[in-house]
Amino acid sequence: MLDMPREEGTAPRAVRWRVMLVALGIALTVFLAAGLGVRMYSERSGWESVSTAIGDYRRLPLSDGSTLELNTASEVHYRLSEKVRELALTAGEARFRVAHDAERPFVVFAGDTVVRAVGTEFTVRIRETGKVDVVVAEGVVAVIHRARDGVVRELLYGRRAAPLAGGTLVEERARVTDDRGRLSVVEMTRREIEAHDAWRNNMLVFEQMPLREIAAEFNRYNRRKLEIADEITGSVPIGGRYKTSDVDGFVYRLGTVMKIRVVEMRAGDGSGAVLRVYPPPAQE
16 A cells, blocks of 8 residues: 655654643633632732821721721722632721621731730731830720731631630730730720820820820820920829810910920921920029
């Protein structure tokens, strides 16, 4: 039997199969890469943000029934997915009233401080020193110091209880401070909790607090900054109730009641006014 001549350009069957397998492998690789890209995108998408300027307050109801309140100069990013409710405080202070949902953990991140709560009310504040305060008004929260990425991975793909295993439980009317992983808890009275939360009504409440700390609180809400001239004056204890914006009323009391001198001057960098607080004149 005579061999038929092979048409020019026709490859042997084995070669054609190899070409098909290579093409299939490339297509599968592209498909898997696209799927991974979609998953990675989904983990980064869906975020929303809310913020306040200096002296502002904002209350925001969330889609799950929870409520978010922002204090002055604060920022929160949040995403409520099917598996977890994630919120990241990047600046300032925020209060959270959490709607109960056992199937979706409610987790707040403030740097490497992680707070998990179910059906509770609590406040998280990032201080200028880098410390993070968590004040629990109602219910119980768990606080732990861990990197955010690892916690999110475990919440999305692992056991939901794992990320906060071994965390510090903080019950209502208590404050926990995270100082770079060192957690300390102190109890608070109901009156102290009310004073702490007074900012929700645009108020500041002080009970024999050192003047330097009061000045720092006023400075959070106002562009005119109080500046204490010396350590002794900064240690003077003062109490009272003031509007967050009432710097002039506070300064008036310093002068008339405490006999402490306050001089207004321009800031050295030209950013605005500085109210420099001096000790009272020496008695002759």
